[in-house]
Amino acid sequence: MSDELSYLSAARYGKDKVRVFRVVREGTWHHIVEYNVQALLEGDIETSYTEADNSVVVATDSIKNITYYMAKVSPHVLNPERFALHLGTHLVSKYSHIHKAFVTVEQLRWSRIPVPGDQGTTEHPHSFIRDGDEKRIVKVEIDASKGKDKITAKVTSGISDLLVLKTTESAFSGFVRDKYTTLKEVDDRILSTSIDLTYTFSPIDIPKPADADVEQFDVPSEIAPGSVWDTSVAASARKVTLETFASDNSASVQATLYRMARLILTQNPGVQTVSYALPNKHYIPVDMSYLGVENLVPSQAEVFMPVAAPSGLITATVSRK
Ligand SMILES: O=c1[nH]c(=O)c2[nH]c(=O)[nH]c2[nH]1
Numbered sequence: 001m002s003d004e005l006s007y008l009s010a011a012r013y014g015k016d017k018v019r020v021f022r023v024v025r026e027g028t029w030h031h032i033v034e035y036n037v038q039a040l041l042e043g044d045i046e047t048s049y050t051e052a053d054n055s056v057v058v059a060t061d062s063i064k065n066i067t068y069y070m071a072k073v074s075p076h077v078l079n080p081e082r083f084a085l086h087l088g089t090h091l092v093s094k095y096s097h098i099h100k101a102f103v104t105v106e107q108l109r110w111s112r113i114p115v116p117g118d119q120g121t122t123e124h125p126h127s128f129i130r131d132g133d134e135k136r137i138v139k140v141e142i143d144a145s146k147g148k149d150k151i152t153a154k155v156t157s158g159i160s161d162l163l164v165l166k167t168t169e170s171a172f173s174g175f176v177r178d179k180y181t182t183l184k185e186v187d188d189r190i191l192s193t194s195i196d197l198t199y200t201f202s203p204i205d206i207p208k209p210a211d212a213d214v215e216q217f218d219v220p221s222e223i224a225p226g227s228v229w230d231t232s233v234a235a236s237a238r239k240v241t242l243e244t245f246a247s248d249n250s251a252s253v254q255a256t257l258y259r260m261a262r263l264i265l266t267q268n269p270g271v272q273t274v275s276y277a278l279p280n281k282h283y284i285p286v287d288m289s290y291l292g293v294e295n296l297v298p299s300q301a302e303v304f305m306p307v308a309a310p311s312g313l314i315t316a317t318v319s320r321k
Pocket residue numbers: 172183251252253254280312314
């Protein structure tokens with residue numbers, strides 16, 4: 001149904017915040033992942049909105065059940081890119097009227113607990129610690145609108161909530177000075193940010209999955225470096241981000257951001273764009289001059305007031321030419 005005034009111009013639905021934990025036992029050496037999954041569908045679903053026609057609706061409850069089933073049967077469950085691709089591909093393959101799947105996987109951090117062993121500290125085989133709020137975020141768009149045997153996928157990966165701070169080698173000067181300016185130029189300051197990083201891969205073709213075999217999802221036999229199939233990209237992007245933050249003698253958040261993004265593109269040929277959103281979480285030296293205590297010389301200030309809000313927010317996308 002549409003009338004002269006309005007029509008349904010977009011429709012997408014599914015399940016959000018599906019919490020799934022998976023253990024893979026390799027003898028006594030256990031691997032784990034914890035994911036928050038969002039799986040949304042598009043396709044010939046208009047009548048469910050316009051005609052109250054539920055015959056086209058795969059219930060969001062079923063989408064949740066499929067997510068858990070795929071966490072059980074997918075050989076790729078431990079890798080969020082491959083798991084998201086497998087889940088999305090199954091959704092568009094299973095239902096003829098569903099043409100696109102949008103799967104977001106947020107991976108929570110679990111690291112092995114270090115324990116003393118015969119040869120120094122080792123990682124525990126089955127005990128883990130949540131060492132930080134940092135998440136790995138993977139977004140996959142599976143497109144079967146040109147046919148179930150011509151599936152393509154766009155993948156974006158990244159990190160959110162990676163909190164970092166440095167106590168020197170950050171300055172900020174030379175900015176616009178006018179009647180609104182109260183900020184002093186500094187050659188030394190605390191720099192802290194909660195890193196939000198996303199990078200996009202070149203689009204990929206997905207081989208048509210075997211009809212009967214939901215468990216099967218082929219990964220190319222030759223894996224192009226820096227491509228979506230290359231499981232080392234996430235660690236490399238995180239390493240470059242942290243190392244650049246630490247070692248750059250920062251002129252501004254903008255300049256440090258650009259340097260990080262360029263390095264990710266240099267090191268990962270399959271990555272097409274890199275975006276950061278970096279809040280500048282200000283730490284303000286406390287003025288104690290009224291007590292005769294000096295705390296305002298930037299390189300010597302010792303007591304700071306962390307300010308949650310307002311924060312700066314510096315964003316940019318750097319793209320491969
Ligand atoms: O690195 C910075 N970039 C800015 O744009 C800015 N603006 C500001 O007040 N402090 C900072 N720091």
